[in-house]
Amino acid sequence: MIGRLNHVAIAVPDLEKASATYRDVLGATISAPQAEPDHGVTVVFIELPNTKIELLEPLGENSPIQAFLDRSPSGGIHHVCYEVDDILAARDRLKEQGARVLGSGEPKIGAHGKPVLFLHPKDFNGTLVELEQA
């Protein structure tokens, strides 16, 4: 069912500093920061030859990554995102297998403009998993 690894998301407290680390220390190609007010984050994309890393900084009140940064103030890997061909079929299979889909269970439009779902970390070895329709 799962296809490509779409991205690894890393929550950071200071996006400018984190971007500079990836650019200057690791020599990576980074995008300009992109505010995503609907998702409560500002994102910098690190383009790798086969996938991307997304550096996420909280934006506005009630950012979905604020609680994570409260627990881990220096940041850390927040989630992994796998692509699926059909997000509704994926959701139904997951539910049949007893996995918990976060929120209402209905896909939302994610930061890339495609339908996404998040799965409960307790059902996936402490890993928050995002599924994005390819």
Next chain:
Amino acid sequence: MIGRLNHVAIAVPDLEKASATYRDVLGATISAPQAEPDHGVTVVFIELPNTKIELLEPLGENSPIQAFLDRSPSGGIHHVCYEVDDILAARDRLKEQGARVLGSGEPKIGAHGKPVLFLHPKDFNGTLVELEQA
């Protein structure tokens, strides 16, 4: 400098159970478990079209992932591994930029038979970074 994302490593307390989750719930292609006594882990590879996920279970005394699982008993994302063309050149650049290389600073032969280094998570937003010579 950094190239492909070689893998994302997820530490798990029960490799058989975690493998079944990836196989049955997420529908992924998984390898047979592979003991790596020199690295203190047993690994299952999850092959995705563009990269791989490595599920790691502690093996033997002094496993390098035991302390992580003591802190996070249900598991979690342990590290990301980026490929570099020349690991010694990468190390020298990192040191010049003030990043800390773990251990002696000399590359060791990693689980894939290639030279690897680990970088201090405090220098990379709480993310343990492995570099592997491509």
